[in-house]
Amino acid sequence: MLSIGDLSKRTGVKVPTIRYYEQMGLIEAAERSEGNQRRYERNDLERLAFIRHARDLGLDIPAIRELIALSQHPDQPCANADRIAADHLVAVREKIEKLKKLEHELERIISHCDGHSIEDCYVIRALSDHGLCEGEH
Amino acid sequence: MLSIGDLSKRTGVKVPTIRYYEQMGLIEAAERSEGNQRRYERNDLERLAFIRHARDLGLDIPAIRELIALSQHPDQPCANADRIAADHLVAVREKIEKLKKLEHELERIISHCDGHSIEDCYVIRALSDHGLCEGEH
DNA sequence: GATAATTCCTCCAGTGACTAGAGCTTCAAG
DNA sequence: CTTGAAGCTCTAGTCACTGGAGGAATTATC
Numbered sequence A, B: 001m002l003s004i005g006d007l008s009k010r011t012g013v014k015v016p017t018i019r020y021y022e023q024m025g026l027i028e029a030a031e032r033s034e035g036n037q038r039r040y041e042r043n044d045l046e047r048l049a050f051i052r053h054a055r056d057l058g059l060d061i062p063a064i065r066e067l068i069a070l071s072q073h074p075d076q077p078c079a080n081a082d083r084i085a086a087d088h089l090v091a092v093r094e095k096i097e098k099l100k101k102l103e104h105e106l107e108r109i110i111s112h113c114d115g116h117s118i119e120d121c122y123v124i125r126a127l128s129d130h131g132l133c134e135g136e137h
Numbered sequence C: 001g002a003t004a005a006t007t008c009c010t011c012c013a014g015t016g017a018c019t020a021g022a023g024c025t026t027c028a029a030g
Numbered sequence D: 001c002t003t004g005a006a007g008c009t010c011t012a013g014t015c016a017c018t019g020g021a022g023g024a025a026t027t028a029t030c
Helices: A004-011 A015-023 A042-056 A061-071 A079-112 A122-128 B004-011 B015-023 B042-056 B061-071 B079-112 B122-128
Strands: none
Touching: A004 A015, A004 A042, A015 A042, A042 A061, A042 B122, A061 A079, A061 B122, A079 A122, A079 B079, A079 B122, A122 B042, A122 B061, A122 B079, B004 B015, B004 B042, B015 B042, B042 B061, B061 B079, B079 B122
């Protein structure tokens, strides 16, 4: 039996976050000690590690809730789980593309600036005047 | 003189967002009509375009506030403005790196799954068992 | 066994950058 | 002069936590 603090240390999920996940229904309400403190077992540890891992991959809570629900019907086809992951992959790729554009834009702005005065600062000027941008954004 | 709606159309910043920026002190409180409606001029348009552009680049409001303050001292050196942009560039690059790792991980998980049942689903298994991951994350 | 230090509990509020809605007033067009 | 769009303020909600207050339970030390 683990206390919430033990569970936190083992999974790297902060204590208030564990309580938050319980509130959100991602983990079941834990058993309590005589003094009303949460007590966890091995399967809670696994469940929480699953959630942690999914969050690290950037999945949001509704998606995780769905994956958990799916994982509880082991006999069903896993097309839905694949779809969740694939949709997320698309979103991740889109974010990467956007950020790459930003990266280039920032590089360009910074490299154009000669570092003298604000009056001539390319950073400030580029922000003021969208016409100085390359491409659309 | 522009109404808040006109300003919104011209800059692409939504009306409630303009009011929010005013509240946050990014734009000065506008003059008002007799009937208490905001009235804007050309320089408000420029200021708001500046903010919009900086937000599109992903700068947060404190950074934008700082850039605005800097832009009002045209005789000072622009090292600070450069630093803000450079710091942001570092943050953007870090985000890109993280997302690329996620991309690979998701690709790998999805490609391993044969699409049969949840029981064997690699998506679910990979999430449950961190040991199936490549590298650290 | 007493005490002290740590961990736990619940509840509430705050984060960032908006966004939405209620309920009311003003403006512009016909 | 009427009507409908657009404006006003104020409040609350979004997402996924995070932090603090104030108090109870547990664990460690003496």
